[in-house]
Every structure is written in structure tokens, then in C-alpha cells.
Amino acid sequence: MSSLKKLGLLNRQGMLACNEGRCQDALFQLTQADRLARSMESPLHEAKVRNNMGVVYQMNGKFEEARVCFRIAADRAVAGAGDGNCLHRTINRNLDNLLTRSKGAEA
Numbered sequence: 001m002s003s004l005k006k007l008g009l010l011n012r013q014g015m016l017a018c019n020e021g022r023c024q025d026a027l028f029q030l031t032q033a034d035r036l037a038r039s040m041e042s043p044l045h046e047a048k049v050r051n052n053m054g055v056v057y058q059m060n061g062k063f064e065e066a067r068v069c070f071r072i073a074a075d076r077a078v079a080g081a082g083d084g085n086c087l088h089r090t091i092n093r094n095l096d097n098l099l100t101r102s103k104g105a106e107a
Contacts, residue, residue, distance in 0.1 A: 007036045011049055018056045026056045043080030044087065047073045051091050054098070063102035070095040 014029030054069035
């Protein structure tokens with residue numbers, strides 16, 4: 001199996017695990033996908049995986065971990081396709097939603 005196919009499979013399995021409520025499994029799969037994306041030197045794939053990791057952390061109330069993932073994802077999206085690309089805008093929306101949600105949780 002090619003590295004790209006394996007990366008896609010790990011990413012999909014991670015999000016499936018998240019949707020089924022198996023967050024630790026999701027993070028394990030996504031961490032493996034992130035390592036593979038970094039080894040491939042593919043910033044856009046890193047951005048997609050880190051964004052998904054941020055979503056998983058956010059769903060579990062781990063707002064600081066989610067924030068870190070979204071920030072890394074945004075940086076990698078810019079590195080891969082420039083400022084303001086579609087993926088970068090999506091990640092920034094996720095980060096904005098997280099910051100709004102985490103402020104509500106603090107109140």
C-alpha cells in the first residue's frame with residue numbers, strides 16, 4: 001500500500017472512531033497519520049490530520065490541546081498552499097469556534 005493510501009486510511013479510521021465515540025482510538029489513528037504525513041513532508045496532509053485531531057480534542061473538552069492542533073494545522077496549511085486557502089479558512093473557523101466555545105465553558 002502506498003504511503004498516501006495508508007495516510008488516507010488512517011485519517012478515515014481515526015474520524016470513524018471519533019464518530020463512534022472511541023476518542024482514544026481516534027487519536028491513536030490520527031497520531032499515526034500525522035507521523036506519516038510529516039515523514040512524507042506533505043504540509044497540506046499534516047494540516048488536514050492536525051485539524052481532525054483538533055476536532056477530536058474539542059469534542060472531548062480538551063480545549064488547549066485542540067487549540068494547539070488547530071494552530072499547527074493553520075501554519076501547515078499556509079506552508080502548503082499559501083495564506084487564505086480553503087483549508088486554511090476552514091481551520092481558522094474551527095479555531096474561532098473553539099475559542100468561542102472555550103470562553104463559554106470558563107464562564
